Amino acid sequence: MSQHVPFGETDVVDLAVIGAGINGLAIARDAAARGLRVVVVDRADVGSGTSSTSSRLIHGGLKYLERYDFTLVHESIRERHLLFRTAPHLIRDYPMLIPFYEGNTRPGALIRLGLLAFDTMALGRGRGLSRGVPVRTVARRWPTLSREGLRGAALFHDAQVPWAERLCVELLLDARRLGARVLTYTSVTGLIVESDRVAGLHTEDVRSGERGEIRAAVTVNAAGPWIDRILDGQIESRRLNGGTKGSHVVLDPFPGAPDTCIFFEAAADGRPIFVFPWQGRYMLGSTDLTYEGDLDEVVAGDAEIDYLLAETNRIFPQANLTPADVLWSVAGIRPLPYTAGVSDNAKISRGHTVLNHAPAYRGLLTVIGGKLTTHRALAEDVTDEVLRVLGKRPRPCVTRTRPFPGADTSDWPEFVRDFLRESPLDGASSRRLLQLYGVRARRVLDLAAEDPSLAEVVDKETGALAAEVVMAVCEEGAVTLADVMLRRILVGLNGDMGLSSAATCADVAVRHLGWDEGRARAEVAAYENELRRHRPRALAAAAGGGAGAGMDNDGRRP
Template sequence: MSHPQTGAGDLVDLVIIGAGINGLAIARDAASRGLSVVVVDRGDVGAGTTATSSRLIHGGLKYLERYDFTLVHESIRERHLLFRTAPHLVHDYPMLIPFYSGDSRPGPLIRLGLAAFDVLAAGRGRRRSRGLSARTIARRWPHLSRRGLRGGVLFNDAQVPWAERLCVELLIDAERLGARVLTYTTVTGLLVTDGGVRGVRTRDNQSGREGEIRGRLTINAAGPWIDRILDGQVESGRLNGGTKGSHIIIDPFPGAPDTCIFFEAAADQRPIFIFPWEGRYVLGSTDLTYEGDLDEVVASDAEIDYLLTEANRLFPQAGLTPDDVLYSVAGIRPLPYTTGVADNAKISRGHTVLNHAPAYEGLLTIIGGKLTTHRALAEDATDEALKVLGRPRQRCTTRTRPLPGADTPDWYAFRADFPRSAVPFTPAQSARLLDIYGVRARRVLELALSDPALAEVVDERTGAVAAEVVMAFREERAVTLADVLLRRTLVGLGPDMAVSTAVTCADVAVRQLGWDTERADAEVAAYRAELRRFRPRGLNLAPATGTNDRRTS
């Protein structure tokens, strides 16, 4: 469905604040149902909470123990839909859940919960869970601690190794449907007149130019920052009670497993993961009450020690120390503000579409939400938007609409055929391009064939080529070098965070995109500055300190 182009002075149906996964999903859904949409974000798409997730598409197993069957059912359904609409990004992911004596959740209870989960997932699941004896686990995972091991279950869930690419593809599809996405544009205030919200005031981060975007309805989808958007303009109690989650990334270690292990931490009985990820391992996550600066969230030394201690307990041969941490990732979950909860895991992971009417007509705020259920959240938000706007209800098509990287009649046939046609690329390069771009790998190939310079490798570790840099800027709305490295090509998430690659990619931008050397140098410096929040090991960057969190009992 096409839309007229909207200019800065036009009145649009929806102004969406926030280009994380939820804001982009709403834009895509709303545009597909005929609404004119503008999305505004002060940074890049998916650069906030989305980029700090556990990269898992949960079927909702963890929510069974809270008897949240609605969220379990929704999560199972959305996982199933993502397997169909984004098969290049979302994959089957088996995980072992070992049972140990002393665990707060007895093995038989977990088995019962998994049996209930398999029933709920019937027809939408993958393989059913399978119980394993302690002897079988010791044989299959010989380096796992046997002390107190009582058995376990092999459970099948899903992973999205590159959550950042989910956001990029939502962006691309939303714009194909007519939405406009304005990144690096700060919302400086709401347009509040006559008891209603009529849009937003903005400032372009690069030019400093100020403006207004007028909308019939404004949706505050700023994740952990929703209260900041409302502060001083809309009378509202505190809405966001997000908790801090941190992960650490390490190289393979003695005894490292070849599957995800989902286990209970001895220190606080929190379920945590250790899983293989792109040749390395991710440990996470923590779940801490956080009252600090939302713009300065980094993993603390205490969190890193906690995760390493639990990993060493589970794998006695590992011997992991802080020196083994390549880098860390920390973010704030956009959870509803909840009082009187001693265990943060008990805070709802569901979402709410809050209508501020009648006090403030024309304003919705999105509370909560998670990676797995972003599409369902968007459907709910668009349904509410249509009702508020007095528009006829339109059928939602995103349940079956493939993301751009899966827009082909047969994804698996395309995946099998692409390496044969990708003449300039090695099999490893082709496999990587398919995993990141899906059928859009064909566009990288077209660019590489159009100019031999674009087939040149810019990152030796991954085999990424110059064409990806050019495509990121020209066709995927990258604005900065950091956007390219951390959220388009993903080479910045390697063990060395692509510090040297940044210079090579900046040189490509000089030759192919018209950058001058001053901009290239400034972009490299800005990229290095952005890496400080990851606390990368061995890089000459001043580490941030992360002290504004506390563990709840």
């Protein structure tokens, strides 16, 4: 069942948030922590849109220096530092090698100068100083990297969040713990507009069709790339979203694959590209294309995949990658501000703004922009504005120091040592639980101890347990099998995107969560259908087609 709750006309909350992506969830958490009554609605699952299609980096904003966006760099460095302290189980240090090649649009000397400026700005909050790497050292340490035209390199320290989906889940958990209500599978059918005021939302439960309304003193439109769709036909507004399409591909280790992230300039268009080591595999990304298509049908196209493979083959001559090597792909729309006449999408600001629609539409705010790294800062800014609109005195923000639920311990390193020593699982399985759940990993083991059948391994590749399926639904807000697989236990992000374990996980739901056999079959079918936008090789093989079967050559469903 979804968590739809009807609201009567007399039940007015302080804040209604549209969108349960990372920004909407962060706003709910911050606002609830400051004593506001908050409701969040989303027509799908938490983090199921743009938040799950990023490059999975918590980066200090090195790229923004070339646009002289020092404010965003400073904010990104600060937020990265805070996440290392408040979510140490989800964030990890991530070194990157930046090679300099003859003919690059960004000369090595310029990059070194930028790194020096970055290190200076990050003083006391960095992950280690950048350092130059001469050609001979590159040849010895990264021998498979192309040396044709190589002029040197630099080693830079940033951060990665391997499981961005879990970042969203933990924001959900903390927002709820603070009193916010998060209603997934609840669509917004319209704004409640009363003269010059927006007084809340008309809603419909996606699964039952039940209609309701949420009356709120302030409504925040945090729907990411969908912000214009929320406003269309409801209020008069200029175009606000100008998001660009970013695509990535995932591969098994390939000949010459590096053990360090390589951040290099594409020969085709000068765009920075990453080759990311990620959970025993590799992610290549990303593209940055103007997109005017259907926001609900965003799929990596053949040309994008060819571009990423060709640039990787150029930088790693032994790779010889072809589309057949792609396990799956992911594409999403960055929630960027609409910028007319821009010739280079990289020049569009990656910062965020909070638009107050008053005086024409009092009580309505729209969030434009934002990115994974700075979600907390965005939420602080939005809540500050909400308090001003409500006419309330400023209240201190606590999220700069508040730990995420998975890091709610006085000594994280000590917890890790104790957990690994006491866990009945093997080392790899225990470390996986820690990386996904932090201190809540003990809850998984407790469920398995209470019911030994929940100690069953449901996915051979990851070692995920049946207890995780139960916890995902009972404690983490999952509604569908896709929610469980792709955004909770994350076996849907393994080599075959969880196709080999989907039926097993659905059977756990039959035995422990009250699903019947008919629902289990329907959930597996719906899960496979949702995977099609990722063009998984395993699904294409099962269908008897080639890579990306079921898509046309632009990556769209026919």
